[in-house]
Amino acid sequence: MDxxxxxxxxxxxxxxxMVNDWYEKVYSLNGVVKKKELYVDYELAKIEYYLELNETEEEAKAILSGYGVGYGILRNEQYGNYMISMRKGYVDNLLNNKSKILKDSHDHTVCVQGIDIETGTPDYKETIKYLGEYLGSNEGDYCRFNYKEDGSFDYCDYNYFHEYDSEQFNLEHVSMVKDLFQLSDEMYNYFLIAEFLPPISLSD
Structure with missing residues (x-):
């Protein structure tokens, strides 16, 4: 295990x-992530555990229940060049939340969508899409898209880690993001609604 x-x-x-108050310890097997441990203020705060093909959730829960922290159990499936992770979050070993995570071929998170535990339907208000990548305090051009309960666009946070040039765009001004990232019409429209999957043509 690496x-x-x-x-x-x-x-x-x-x-x-060891001198960072927020970091992840990542365990990988043959280049595939198996487990991530999140440390906050030098203490284990949360675990993300990725199921193998023949591994069950109950087997994973038996491993994770002894850590005494909240954890997520994820199962991956491929979608074109994207990876979908179906996640179940547990607190005190009880199911607390469900979500879906979409990552691109560079392992960058594109969308996180909350799922109603009872109905299994998407929670659009708990859906966030990401564009660009945060590379450090001196780097820019990354966005976070937020949505209303009906799945329509609400607002976009631009450079939200920055104090000096962060902005929030409403529908009237969000087209600036399209020009900044040189998005196609199809990809731009994907970010304007809370639907989880992009058209398969965008995954090639």
Whole structure:
């Protein structure tokens, strides 16, 4: 099992992690992530555990229940060049939430969508889409899209980690994002609604 460390999406050394108050310890097997441990203020805060093909949720729960922290159990499936993770979140070993996560071929998160535990239907108000990548305090051009209960566009946060140039775009001004990221009409329209999957043509 290989172990790496990341903070804000960037790989760091073990020595850097030990003096960082927020980092992830990532366990991988043959290049595939098996488990992520999130440490906050130098203590284990949460675990994300990825099921293998023949592994059951009950087997995973038996492994994770002894850690004494909240955890997520995820099962991956391929969608073109995207990866879909179906996630169930547990607190005190009881199911607390469900969600779906969409990542592109570079392992960047594109969409996180909450799922109603009872009905299994999407919670559009708990759906967020991401465009661009945060690379550090001096780098820009990344966005977070938020939606209303009916799945229509609500607002877009631009450079939301920055204090000096962060902005929030409403529907009237969000077209600036299309020009900034040189989005096709099809991809731009994908970010304007809360539907989880992009057209399959965009996954090639």
């Amino acid at each position: 172990i790496t460390y990341t903070s804000l999406g960037q790989e760091i050394t073990e020595q850097q992690a």
